[in-house]
Amino acid sequence: MTITIDQAAPVGTTSTRLTRPAPGPTLLSAREVTKSYAVGRRRAEILHGVSLGVAAGEMCAVMGPSGSGKSTLLYCLAGLEQPTTGSIDLLGRNLATVSRGELARLRRSEVGFVFQSYNLVPTLSVGENVALPWRLRRLLPPRDAIREAMATLGIESLARSLPISLSGGEQQRVALARVLAQSPRVVFADEPTGALDTTTGHVVLDQLAAIAADPQRAVLIVTHDPNVAARCDRVMFMRDGRLERQLSTPSAADVALVMAELSDGSTSSRS
Numbered sequence: 228m229t230i231t232i233d234q235a236a237p238v239g240t241t242s243t244r245l246t247r248p249a250p251g252p253t254l255l256s257a258r259e260v261t262k263s264y265a266v267g268r269r270r271a272e273i274l275h276g277v278s279l280g281v282a283a284g285e286m287c288a289v290m291g292p293s294g295s296g297k298s299t300l301l302y303c304l305a306g307l308e309q310p311t312t313g314s315i316d317l318l319g320r321n322l323a324t325v326s327r328g329e330l331a332r333l334r335r336s337e338v339g340f341v342f343q344s345y346n347l348v349p350t351l352s353v354g355e356n357v358a359l360p361w362r363l364r365r366l367l368p369p370r371d372a373i374r375e376a377m378a379t380l381g382i383e384s385l386a387r388s389l390p391i392s393l394s395g396g397e398q399q400r401v402a403l404a405r406v407l408a409q410s411p412r413v414v415f416a417d418e419p420t421g422a423l424d425t426t427t428g429h430v431v432l433d434q435l436a437a438i439a440a441d442p443q444r445a446v447l448i449v450t451h452d453p454n455v456a457a458r459c460d461r462v463m464f465m466r467d468g469r470l471e472r473q474l475s476t477p478s479a480a481d482v483a484l485v486m487a488e489l490s491d492g493s494t495s496s497r498s
């Protein structure tokens with residue numbers, strides 16, 4: 228099997244683009260980001276100096292073994308968690324210096340986050356959950372965009388249901404519809420297809436790819452699925468809180484091979 232490992236390019240850049248136009252300006256960048264949590268009397272060091280960049284027009288994936296820090300990294304990049312050290316620029320704002328009000332505005336209007344755990348409000352119906360970002364801003368929800376996002380994901384008939392009555396895959400689609408309807412400039416999606424069947428997973432990836440095809444937007448996906456990663460322009464691999472490798476436009480087989488190497492602790496690399 229031939230594996231194309233993009234060793235020449237530092238993480239955060241793209242050297243090969245086979246299917247899409249050259250990326251636009253950087254929408255998201257992280258420099259030497261660390262994150263630690265207090266756990267009892269010690270600190271758990273989760274991220275160790277992560278640097279990356281995502282350009283407009285890119286759909287990128289972050290992969291790595293469970294516990295390697297993927298969700299933590301996504302939270303930091305989206306401004307949901309503060310890094311311990313290092314800096315993050317999102318849509319031209321340094322997240323360390325942006326005001327709380329501006330950060331809240333950014334998160335509500337320009338950034339979409341699909342949580343690994345869906346984060347639906349259990350007391351609100353599906354329709355109300357999808358409309359929540361506008362309700363929080365005291366805006367009238369865009370009915371057509373919401374209806375279209377729900378129809379695309381096949382959940383329009385569930386509009387009046389409560390999240391508790393839905394399957395995991397249906398809840399995941401509600402969380403995705405909420406973000407798709409917003410049409411944000413940067414989408415963070417933490418395992419967005421983890422609970423979906425293959426067909427629905429393809430629909431979701433098509434929608435995310437359509438967002439990234441816009442030269443003003445970008446998508447960053449965490450996934451365990453090599454087939455999902457293979458739909459991305461670039462795949463970054465984490466292990467133990469570090470970004471160790473990246474591949475540009477890899478095949479699913481390439482991705483699976485690197486994942487296997489990372490999981491068994493091998494550090495060998497090929498080109």
Ligand SMILES: Nc1ncnc2c1ncn2[C@@H]1O[C@H](COP(=O)(O)OP(=O)(O)OP(=O)(O)O)[C@@H](O)[C@H]1O
Binds near residue numbers: 273296343
């Ligand atoms: N608030 C916290 N306090 C202490 N430790 C935490 C906290 N949040 C995450 N961690 C730890 O950080 C590590 C990385 O967690 P994270 O959720 O980022 O991993 P992940 O790569 O997303 O894993 P998975 O693939 O299972 O979702 C784990 O060991 C986790 O226990």
Ligand SMILES: [Mg+2]
Binds near residue numbers: 299343417
């Ligand atoms: Mg996670």
